[in-house]
Amino acid sequence: MTEVLRRGRASLAFSFFAQGAAFALLVTRIPAIQNRYEVSDALLPVFLAAVPILAGVGSVSTEQLVKRIPPSRVLRWSQPVVLLALLGVGAGRGMAELGVALAVFGLAVGALDASMNMLGVSLQRTYGRSIMLSFHAVYSLGGIVGASLAWVGAHWHLALWVSYLPVVAVLLPAVLVGSRWYVDRGAEDSGEEDGKAADAGSGDGGTGVVFKVLLPLCLVMTFAYIGDSTVSNWSAKYLQDVLGSSEQLATVPYNVYMVTTLLGRAIGDFGVRRFGAAAVVRLGALVAAAGFAVVAVAPGAWVGMLGFTLVGLGLCVLVPQTFAAAGRLFPGASDAAIARLNIFNYVGFLIGSPLVGALGDAWTYRGAMVVPMVLVLVTLVYARSFAAQPDRYGGGHERPRTADVGRGSNGL
DSSP: OOHHHHHHHHHHHHHHHHHHHHHHHHHTTHHHHHHHHTOOTTTHHHHHHHHHHHHHHHHHHHHHHTTTSOHHHHHHHHHHHHHHHHHHHHHOOSHHHHHHHHHHHHHHHHHHHHHHHHHHHHHHHHHTSOOHHHHHHHHHHHHHHHHHHHHHHHHTTOOHHHHHHHHHHHHHHHHHHHGGGOOOTTHHHHTOSSOOSTTTTTSSOSTTOOHHHHHHHHHHHHHHHHHHHHHHHHHHHIIIIISOOOHHHHTHHHHHHHHHHHHHHHHHHHHHHHHOHHHHHHHHHHHHHHHHHHHHHOSSHHHHHHHHHHHHHHHTTHHHHHHHHHHHHOTTSHHHHHHHHHHHHHHHHHHHHHHHHHHHHHSOHHHHTHHHHHHHHHGGGGGGGGTOOOOTTTTOOOOSOOTTTTTSSSOO
16 A cells, blocks of 8 residues: 555544544534523524534535545635634624634535545545545544543633634644645545546546435435434433433433444444445444434433443444445445435434434433434345445446455455
């Protein structure tokens, strides 16, 4: 493996880390943001919903951008914008400034998420073995670091901009320097950092993406993020209100969830190489569904935490493998496929929390946990899409397994 590819992989991994930290610093300080800007409880959901909606717009726009410029360039300039927008959220003085900062953050995050995963999929294809889970593992690590820094800021009652400024000051120059070594499709052979060939960034015009074929992966992405947002938004409330835990103990499940997500992704690539992507996705869906089942019937807080731990171990493999599967299904139009697939990340995020909340209020929160369990199980129906491996030279046939992906010359 060339030094160009190794540097490209390391620099992209750092981008995933930086994005995980930035996103965690935003979402874990939402109560502080609400207090700083005196956002009412009625208006807060509007602000929060605007971010994923605008991120979807950013992802769609990226599909068009990469027809003209390489994804590395989109990532190079969208990541600093995300970091500066985060600082803007902490440093603004009025609600209008908060709205502008969140709008910029959302648009830039959509471009950032799409372009990062485009580069990840193209690097995985070049490596010829599964490495996507390692990128998302580093994202989880960044999330843990960001959440920890947010805790420090909250514990010491630091102003938001004081909490955010050192992080931005460190990450901003680091990601700009690291962006010199991003590798686009086609650039790995020439060693050029930007992939200056006309088609290096996109390698497609999006015309090869058949939505009917992509739809199963879109559904899996949506279901995975419904499950993820359920844990993110409802685990603390569930443990405290339903299972009778203390306020302190109720904060533990999400931290455990993040740690198990990191561990699962750190070893997930080895499972994909040994058993194939479809088998890993099936196992992940079963483990996540079992976790939600344990949560739904848990007699106490400690059993509930065990359930959320299983959810993290199961869900962690689904999103990275969904992006990778899109790259395999559309090897000549992977950038367009990933940009469209990425939209359903935000769809799941938008649906998940309100869905569980509405069901919990109208029915019971135990019953509400059954819904993400069932949706995750539906992934089993679509698991075959993860094994699809169209002939990269246009044959379009499927190979039943990807277990030997790292052993042959055809890569991904």
